[in-house]
Amino acid sequence: MSLPSSAELSALALETARRCGVDVDAIAGDVTTRSPINGGQVASLAWQGIADVDIAVERAEAAFREWRRVPAPARGALVKRFGELLVEHQDDLATLVSVEAGKITSEARGEIQEMVDICEFAVGLSRQLYGRTMPSERPGHRLMETWHPLGVVGVISAFNFPAAVWSWNTAVALVCGDPVIWKPSELTPLTSLACHAVLAQAIAEAGAPAALSQVLLGGPEVGEALVGHPGVALLSATGSTRMGRTVGPRVAERFGRSLLELGGNNAAVVTGSADLDLAVRGIVFSAAGTAGQRCTTMRRVIAHTSIVDELTDRLASAYDRLPIGDPMAAGTLVGPLINGRAYDALDAAISLATGEGGTLVAGGGRALEDVAPDAYYARPSIVRIEKQTEVVTRETFAPLLYVLPYDDFASAIDLNNAVPQGLSSSVFTSDNAEAELFLSAEGSDCGIVNVNIGTSGAEIGGAFGGEKETGGGRESGSDAWRAYMRRATNTINYSGELPLAQGVDFTV
Template identity: 90%
Template sequence: MTSIPTQSELSALALDTARRCGVDVDGLTGDVVTRSPINGQQVTTLGWRDAAYVDEAVGRAEEAFRAWRRVPAPARGALVKRFGELLAEHKDDLAVLVSIEAGKITSEARGEIQEMIDICDFAVGLSRQLYGRTMPSERAGHRLMETWHPLGVVGVVSAFNFPAAVWSWNTAVALVCGDPVVWKPSELTPLTSLACHAVLAQAIAEQGAPEALSQVLLGGPEVGQALVEHPGVALLSATGSTRMGRLVGPRVAERFGRSLLELGGNNAAVVSGSADLDLAVRGIVFSAAGTAGQRCTTMRRVIAHTSVVDELTDRLASAYGRLPIGNPMADGTLVGPMINQRAYDAMESAISAATGDGGKLVAGGGRALDDVAPDAFYARPAIVRMDAQTEVVARETFAPLLYVLPYDDFAGAIELNNAVPQGLSSSVFTSDQAEAELFLSPEGSDCGIVNVNIGTSGAEIGGAFGGEKETGGGRESGSDAWRAYMRRATNTVNFSGELPLAQGVDFTV
């Protein structure tokens, strides 16, 4: 029997841990109850901000921006460097809070905090590499160039499944680009958010930077909506469902703001007849069952060649049968709880729809540990064998639910991969170089992340993260994603003493 912490044990651990990170736990007052998915019981109560408070927060951020944009970028990088050092000091504490509030197993929770440390390292280097360009001018005695400048206040709306890392992707880069951040975190992970903010606040105080560079607003959807609609928010970075993105995108566009959207994913792996099945099974099981299927990059479809689909399905079902499900903070656990009953019910509904479409449930399904944790929702990761990609397969279900489909020719596999509204992550397992190159080519996967012989999840911060189609088109983290947080100016400098016009225009007065 898996031991599940009691309400008092988990609450005490969460509050003590938050206190060590610098959160004023004794000052938490209010009547909003927060719960842990580990046992489904109360962790603490706290108060929420209302929508009216957003205007005050953005006003403070705008004032901080006017000072921070004058600070040289390498000096801004020094703040982020210190933030990274403090994150390393509090890595274990922050990971505990992630586990308690999001239900992640310890190694994945620690991995999330390591992502925060890594993005700080990346951003520190970036602070000396915010490069513009010099272009040749067609006019003698002229210099043509572009420069990049701080953009303004960045609003961040984040989801429960990565309660710390996604905020840090935005914040570390925004800070070195010269922008303050106002953060509306998930209502489900408030202590993690407060702890992350407290760690950054310490770095800000030590560096003598404006206090309002970082603000966190605990509140309901109306607070997020106010942040989305506020004209003082230059860039709104939002992570969540496609449904949420359909609401956010137009509202930001209506006021001519910028949006960076990271939305749904319905990620697939193509497994060819030449694939190393040992490698494929390991990659698929982690991508599909890790984080209890609650990553945007979770693998939700396997498209396997008819020559290997039966064997692969059997091997996946066998591996699923051995997955340890339980308390995510206990040694040996690989699958923790789903976030709440609504998520579990959505999974069961999808399984029912898929089997109604002719699919066969070959592994998992149903609740686990309901006898020892009746208020929590531990799901058995499920595999459904399908003959065709039906409507339910093309729809993202945010759960540990994997569909296995067959294909006959590689072109058909690519077509199946692309035949969903989402376009976040994809992979191919193959030993055929031509297949790998085709999958990576313009005729291949239409996703923002396209991998070979690795699963769909587990992205590194050095590469830009994001997807196409209904995934939103945004890019965060590495590569040149920093450009979203800055404004570009094209400059022409005339040192000739004459005034020739471009394209040979003659306008002599």
């Protein structure tokens, strides 16, 4: 198998970015970015520094003062145009996602489609930012709540969803009346610049303030400055639990709001009544898709003792058939890991798991090492292990799946919950009582709980996020919009009198 050369990938990425509206010459600098496809250089870009954060926040605050006065349906019209432009540039943006993040073409296109979907959701939302009217205990009074734009929103995103997570925040924030400053992953800068350029076109066409959307390329110090800036009303951060332990307290210290989407260690319980054909398909996509680099990637299968052997054999057989290679080539299902550190973490976890009594039944080791020694294609791996040891409770951000047995359904739920993370979970069963129990307060403690589908592939209509060390944040659909607005409780007195609440008498 051959892979594209560095020159080919660089030319493709830069020309694609130009088509999206990026002034490639203006962003040139001395920081090298590389593609996980072959490990070669894609571009040399200029990074920004801490001082640029202050400038960006000042510009965003000025834009906020103007944008918050625009009616929400008019704000929605801008987002509608953004969605239309995303459709026009879907192939371009997907190409950049593949080049910089290593996603296979269908998953890269799916990520851009997710951006289109959240724009459509946000447009509808722009006419539904509802408050409540409540009965007042005082005669001649009305009690209600109203929702108002919050302020500047900072977004820190990770490499694995270099476009969609920003759009979840941005589309909703814009219709809520908030400008957005984006600090993307250092590993996917062209994708972020292209997304920003597409939105900038929509903003210009709408005659809206240009500073509604800003992007800051830079290292960790830029993200840290954004986190600590008192002008950032809401800080949405996606990344590791370790990162969240730093971000959360810093934002709280200045009484800002944070929205944290952190680690996941997602499990599927497969019961004795499960449709194994369905389960195998769901597990393989959730565990091996995106080369195991989703926060919702399935990392554990908890299977009933009556079917665990058969299920393990069927999964191992499916893994042996997974096509690994160039993510932009037809037929590839597993692309590269993002870098060598990711592979080293995978290799170390396998060694620990086998040292703790596990058996490697599929995968292990690198693929295509002779073709691309500077890229890291890993064989998706399965470890059969009898107990949930310490390494199993960790999130290894790579295609590593543990298979554990269980005897009774209550113990399966306990195993599902006995990890620090609480993002996504699923159960494969034909027993309605088991399904309902898994969904109940006594069941999975995760923010996403599925029946007869895998742990990944959430739709934008539902709120996305998790509990425990996943951070507790919610993005995307449902009522996640409330995080981007401030609530005011209003009392209107039309009685001509001044009765006090709770019957208080304060007659002077």
